[in-house]
Structure formats: structure tokens, C-alpha cells
Amino acid sequence: MMISAAVLRGLASLTRARASHTAPLAIRCYSHAKVETDEEFDSRWVTYFSKPDLDAWELRKGMNTLIGYDLVPEPKILDSALRACRRLDDLASAIRILEAVKDKSGPHQEIYPYVIQELRPTLQELGISTPEELGIHTV
């Protein structure tokens, strides 16, 4: 640390008019924006889908946006989305959401069974069949 500071001062003396450009070494150039934690992200989305008067467009927009992220949504977010489908009398979207979760897992084949296991009470309560039960999981 000390040696490079001396070098820097030496360099500064060579280039006379450039003193303002020598950055102090102690500060890193990271952004100062606040990073959202995973829990905040999850609760934000759960709240989004929990809106009682969520309309069909907002459900589609929310779901398509969520699928666009580089992550597989937590079961609690999906639970909230499935209940929103129930409020909107939209069974097809509920099944589609489960298909999308499986697709988002990609090569990690343990994620989808875990999600279904977590959602099983909700699926049974609302009467949502999984794609496997309907036979559309394969061609």
C-alpha cells in the first residue's frame, strides 16, 4: 500500500496538471446503490400477487416479468400467484405457471419436485393439477 502511494506521488509530479485525477487508493469503485436482499425480493413479489383486485393483465405482466429474471421463483411467490389465478378463475394459467417453473430450472432437476412438494397443499386445496398429472409434461 505504502510503496504504491509513493509511486503514485512520483507519477503525479511527472504529469503536472493532473493532480485532480489521482484517485485515493482506499475507496473502491463499487456502486453505492442499496442491494435488495432475497427476502425483500420475495416479499415484494408475494405482495404483488396478493393484491385482492389484481386483474388478468397484471397477473400476466407479473408472471412474464418474474420468469424473465435469472432465478426460479420461491414457492411462496408461486403460491401467491396460483391463488391470484384462482381469484381470476384461470386454471390454464395456473398449470402454465408450473410448466414455466420446470422450464426455468433448466438442468437442475431437483428444483421442480421440491417446488411441487412445497406447493402440494395449495395444489390440493385449489384443485390445480400438475402438468405431469395431465400428461402434458412430455410430447
Added chain:
Amino acid sequence: MLASRALVRGLQSGFWRRVSTSSGAWAAHTHDVDVLDCSAPQYNNRLDTPLPDVPFVRNLSAEQKKLKEKEKGPWTQLTKEEKLAIYRLTHELSFSEMKKGSKEWMTVLGGMFFFFGFTGLLVWWQRVYVYGDVPHTFSQEWIDKQTQRMIDMRVNPVHGFSNKWDYEKKQWK
């Protein structure tokens, strides 16, 4: 156009056949207009957009409307076939059908090779029937004299041509 209309009628002959009656596509089919209204939301099958903007089937028959009414009640009372029918009303292809892929690449590759071969035939014919004789400087006699001359003037003596000629034994190394 005619082929797709025949296809639509063929599909409609089955029970719950999946026919897109979403307004844009249907208008194009029934009024024989090739213009799709691109300002209206369209149905699409995309993995990254799981919930499309409009359902696949918009103009529901009476039976389909009854099914939609039943959907408003508890879903536990729907049979598997009814759930599947509801799914197919809104979505044309399931995820696995979307990801299926086709054998089209074989056709493409085969077509490529066919045209490569055809071009090869044309090139061969051109070489034989269009091109004239090569210059006389390609004849064996000329090349022999040329090679001897190159050896005599020590062309590329370090690493190249003359380096490969053994001047003592008067032969190639």
C-alpha cells in the same frame, strides 16, 4: 392460404380440436384477407412468456362456454379431461411441445449437400468443356528445364527449394 384454411377445417372436425379463433387469425381466415392487425395483441407460444397476451381460442362454442362457466366454480370438481380442455383453450402448445424441435435440420443439411454436388458437377463440366488448354509452360518438358534452372541459380538455398537438392550427389535429398 388455401392450404391453411383446409387445415383449419380438418382440425375442427375433431372434439376439442385446437383451432385458433383469436380474432386476428380468424379474420384472416374467414374474410380471405391476408392482413393481420398488428396493433392488436396476438397469441404466441414462447418459453420466456408463459402467459400469452390473448387466449388461443377466443370465439368459444357453446360447449366451451359451459366449460368456462364450470371453471368459475371449485376446480376440484373438474375432471382431468376438462382441465386439459381448459388448458388447450388458452394455450396452443404446451412447454414440451414448444421445446420438441423438428427434423428440419436434416432437410436443410441434405439440401445443402445436394446443391454442393450439383455445383460440383457444373464446375467439372466447365473445366472439361469450357476451359481451353493450359499454357505450354506447364508441359513436363518445360517444367524439367525450369526446375533445373532454379537449382542452378540456387533458389531459396537456406531453408527452401535448393536446400532440398543435394549438389554433390545431384539428386533430391
